[in-house]
Amino acid sequence: MPGTILFDLFHTLLDGADAERDRVVARMGEIVGVEPTALVLAYHVTWRDRLVRWSAEETVRLLARRLGGDPSPEQVARAAALRLELASWLLNSAPASTLVALDGLRAAGWRLGLVSNATAEVAEAWPSSGxxxxxxxxxFSCVAGVAKPEPGIYQAAAAALGVAPQRCVFVGDGADGELAGAAAVGAAVVRTAEFVDRSSVWAGPVVGSLAELSGLLGEMPVGRGVLQRGASAA
Ligand SMILES: [Mg+2]
Structure with missing residues (x-):
């Protein structure tokens, strides 16, 4: 009987677009008057803070100041708007095959939740995405104040769906230790290799695309914990 599936977002439902993110942050550096490559690096090294603490505007203001800049509120707002634009674009870049797979799962009776390590502008752009x-x-981690692989973010999604984490399947590419984190709260785990193949982090069941998920789930005794024994390969 269908149950509940929790999905990761980036590199699971759509491409992570890492190069495009760097390009946008470099452009933001030009807007706020700091060295673009230095701002890109600053974004990379502060990812944990950005996931759970800072808004888009706080981030660019704080990092620009750390790099010796003194951007005006108008410059900060213009730079932050580029991040929101990027988030909107990313969220609307899911392949048609992803949307078809999600629609098929819903039609079959599965309830779907998203559990995403994401910065503020992604949560802001989410409601208007397809x-x-x-x-x-x-x-979203930025809203929940907790990021994968911490138990709280999976538990928050399961609670919002009115089910125990042990009754959920978690599907993700495996970044940030998210598969081990999901298994730790008792979810069954499926890794997807559609956008990036992190076979080194998880030795359990894997799909090559979301189109394969329905077939795999049909073979899974979901909720009885069998797949959660898929061991971490790390
Ligand atoms: Mg991911």
Whole structure:
């Protein structure tokens, strides 16, 4: 019987677009008057803070000041707007095959939740994306104040769906230790290699694309914990 699936977002439902992110941050550096490559590096090294603490505007203001800049509120707002634009673009870049797979799962009776390590502008752009209406619940680290692989973010999504984490399947590419984190709260785990193949972090069940998920789930005794024994390969 269908149950509940929790999905990761980036590199699971759509491409992570890492190069495009760097390009946008470099352009933001020009806007706020700091060395673009230095700002890109500053974004990379502060990812944990950006996931759970800072808004888009706080981030660019704080990092620009750390790099010796003194951007005006108008410069900060213009730079932050580029991040929101990027987030909107990313969220609307899911392949048609992803949308078809999600629609098929919903039609089969599965309830779908999103559990994403994401910065503030992604949560802001989410409601107007085509993906959002395919999900019953979305939990973003920047809103929840907790990021994968911490138990709280999975538990928040499961609670919002009215189920125990042990009754959920978690599907993700495996970044940030998210598969081990999901297994730790008792979820069954499926790794996806559609956008990036992190076979080194998880030795359990894997799909090559979301189109394969329905077939795999049909073979899984979901909720009885069998797949959660998929061991970490790390
Ligand atoms: Mg991911």
């Amino acid at each position: 993906l959002s209406r395919r999900f019953d619940v979305a939990v």
